[in-house]
Amino acid sequence: MDIPTQAEDPAGFVHDEEIWFADGNVVLEAKGHVFRIYQGLLAHNSEIFRDLFTVPQPTSVETYEGCPIVHLVDRPEDLRHLLRVIYHGNRYYRPDEQLEFAAVAALVRLAHKYQIDHVRDAYLWRMKSCFCTELATWETVTEGPGYGSPIMKFRLADAIAAVNIARLTGTESMLPKGVKRDEEFWFDDGNVVLQAGGIVFRVYRGVLTLNSDVFAGLFSVPQPELTDTLDDCPVVKLDDHPVDVRHLLRALFAGRSWFPFSVVASVARLAHKYDMECLRDDAVKRIQSCFSHDFDVWAKAAAARGSNLVSYRDTDAIAAVNIARLTDTYNILPSALYTCCQLKSKDLLNGVPQANGTIERLTQADLLRCLKARKKFVHDRVVSTYRLCQFTPGTLHKCTTQPICPSLLKMLVNLEVTFGTEDYACLTDLIAWLEINSEDQYGNLCRGCQAHVQERALGLRAKMWSDLPMTLELRNVEVRGPYYPEYIYE
Numbered sequence: 366m367d368i369p370t371q372a373e374d375p376a377g378f379v380h381d382e383e384i385w386f387a388d389g390n391v392v393l394e395a396k397g398h399v400f401r402i403y404q405g406l407l408a409h410n411s412e413i414f415r416d417l418f419t420v421p422q423p424t425s426v427e428t429y430e431g432c433p434i435v436h437l438v439d440r441p442e443d444l445r446h447l448l449r450v451i452y453h454g455n456r457y458y459r460p461d462e463q464l465e466f467a468a469v470a471a472l473v474r475l476a477h478k479y480q481i482d483h484v485r486d487a488y489l490w491r492m493k494s495c496f497c498t499e500l501a502t503w504e505t506v507t508e509g510p511g512y513g514s515p516i517m518k519f520r521l522a523d524a525i526a527a528v529n530i531a532r533l534t535g536t537e538s539m540l541p542k543g544v545k546r547d548e549e550f551w552f553d554d555g556n557v558v559l560q561a562g563g564i565v566f567r568v569y570r571g572v573l574t575l576n577s578d579v580f581a582g583l584f585s586v587p588q589p590e591l592t593d594t595l596d597d598c599p600v601v602k603l604d605d606h607p608v609d610v611r612h613l614l615r616a617l618f619a620g621r622s623w624f625p626f627s628v629v630a631s632v633a634r635l636a637h638k639y640d641m642e643c644l645r646d647d648a649v650k651r652i653q654s655c656f657s658h659d660f661d662v663w664a665k666a667a668a669a670r671g672s673n674l675v676s677y678r679d680t681d682a683i684a685a686v687n688i689a690r691l692t693d694t695y696n697i698l699p700s701a702l703y704t705c706c707q708l709k710s711k712d713l714l715n716g717v718p719q720a721n722g723t724i725e726r727l728t729q730a731d732l733l734r735c736l737k738a739r740k741k742f743v744h745d746r747v748v749s750t751y752r753l754c755q756f757t758p759g760t761l762h763k764c765t766t767q768p769i770c771p772s773l774l775k776m777l778v779n780l781e782v783t784f785g786t787e788d789y790a791c792l793t794d795l796i797a798w799l800e801i802n803s804e805d806q807y808g809n810l811c812r813g814c815q816a817h818v819q820e821r822a823l824g825l826r827a828k829m830w831s832d833l834p835m836t837l838e839l840r841n842v843e844v845r846g847p848y849y850p851e852y853i854y855e
C-alpha cells in the first residue's frame with residue numbers, strides 16, 4: 366500500500382510539508398502539490414467533499430500512496446489556508462489576529478466554492494472590517510501608514526479582488542467604496558492613479574506635472590504616499606471630494622468650453638490648492654464673466670444667469686464670494702455680494718448644500734455685510750422709484766401732453782413702490798419693468814416724458830451701482846459703470 370500505484374506520480378507530486386498526515390485517508394492534488402488529510406473531516410465540513418466521497422465513482426478509484434486521490438484546480442497556497450482552518454479550527458488563525466488580505470481572500474473564495482458556510486461567513490466578516498459601505502470605516506482603515514483593521518491588513522490594489530469576492534459571494538452591499546473606478550476619467554494607458562474618497566481616477570502624470578507645481582514636486586521625489594499601486598500605477602491619495610477632482614480633471618482633459626458654475630468653483634479651489642496657475646486664472650476669469658465689476662458685463666450676465674463661459678444660479682454667488690476671498694480677486698465681490706443679498710434669508714443664513722456634500726456659506730463678516738446692505742438696498746429702491754418720476758413735465762422734457770403726463774407719472778410711482786418695496790433688488794432694470802406696463806399707464810406718456818423716464822432709470826441704476834462698494838463696506842474695490850447725470854439727485 367505504501368508504493369504509489371501510478372508510475373508517473375512519484376516524480377511529479379510535491380508533498381505539502383504542513384498538511385501531510387501519515388494516517389490521512391485521502392490525498393488532494395492541486396497543481397502537482399499533494400495534501401494528505403482525513404475524508405471524514407472534509408465531509409463533515411463540506412457537502413461538496415461529502416458528495417465526492419459518497420457517490421460511487423464510475424471508473425476504478427485512482428490512488429496515491431494507498432489513498433484515493435482527488436484532483437482539484439485550486440492554487441496549492443489557497444488550499445493550504447482552507448485545510449488549516451478545517452483541521453485546526455480557530456486555533457490556527459485566531460479570531461483576533463491580523464491576517465494578510467491574500468489569506469482572507471483565499472479562504473472566502475474556497476469556502477464559497479466548497480460550501481463551507483461558517484468559514485466563508487467568518488472570513489467575509491473579517492473582510493468587511495476593511496471593505497464596507499461605511500465611509501467612516503473606510504477612512505479609519507486607510508489612515509495609514511499601512512492600510513488595515515486590527516484583524517486584516519491590505520493594499521489598495523487588493524480592493525479589486527475584494528470587489529470580485531463581493532460579487533462572487535453575492536454580498537454586493539459590502540462592495541468597497543474605496544476603489545470605484547471613475548466612469549469619466551479612467552484612461553487605460555494612464556500612468557498615475559488619483560484616489561479621492563471612494564473614487565479612483567487614472568490619468569497622466571505628465572499632464573499633471575505640466576499644469577501643477579504641487580504635483581510636479583510630488584512626482585520629482587519618491588514619496589511615501591506613492592508606494593501603493595493600482596493596475597501598476599502609483600496611487601496618489603487626495604483629501605478632496607471626488608466630485609471636485611472630477612471637475613478639475615474635466616477642465617484639464619476635456620477642453621475648455623462652457624461649464625456650469627459648480628465645475629468652475631471646484632476648479633478654482635483645487636487649482637488654487639495644487640498651484641495650477643493657468644487653470645486657476647481660467648476659472649477666475651469665468652467667474653468674473655458673470656460676477657463682474659463692470660456694469661455692462663454684470664447686467665448682461667445677470668439677465669441671462671450666465672455668460673458664454675459659465676452658467677450660474679443666484680445661490681452660486683455665495684461660492685463666488687468665497688472664491689474671491691480665497692484667490693484675492695476682490696473685484697468679484699460687489700456683484701457677488703449684491704446677488705447674495707437677493708437670496709432667501711434661509712439660504713443666506715444656513716448656506717447652500719453643494720454636490721460635494723459640503724454647505725457653502727458666507728463668513729460671519731460677509732454675512733453681516735449683506736444684512737446691513739439689505740437695508741440700504743430697500744431704501745435705495747424706494748427712493749429711486751420716487752426719483753424716477755419726480756419731475757414736472759415741461760418744455761425741458763419736450764412734453765407734448767402736459768395735462769396727462771403728471772398724473773400718469775404719479776400713478777407709476779405708486780405702482781412701482783407697492784410692487785417693489787419688499788425686496789432688495791435695487792439694481793433691477795426699471796426700463797424693462799416700465800416696458801411691461803407700457804400698454805396701460807406708461808404707454809400713454811408722451812414720447813418726450815418716456816425718453817426722460819428712461820434716462821433717469823438708467824442714471825439711477827448707474828448711481829446705485831457706483832455706490833455698491835460703499836454700501837457693502839468694501840475698501841479698495843472699485844466698480845466700472847455708465848455715466849449718470851448728477852441732476853437726478855438734486
Ligand SMILES: [Zn+2]
Nearest residue numbers: 764770811814
Ligand atoms: Zn409728457
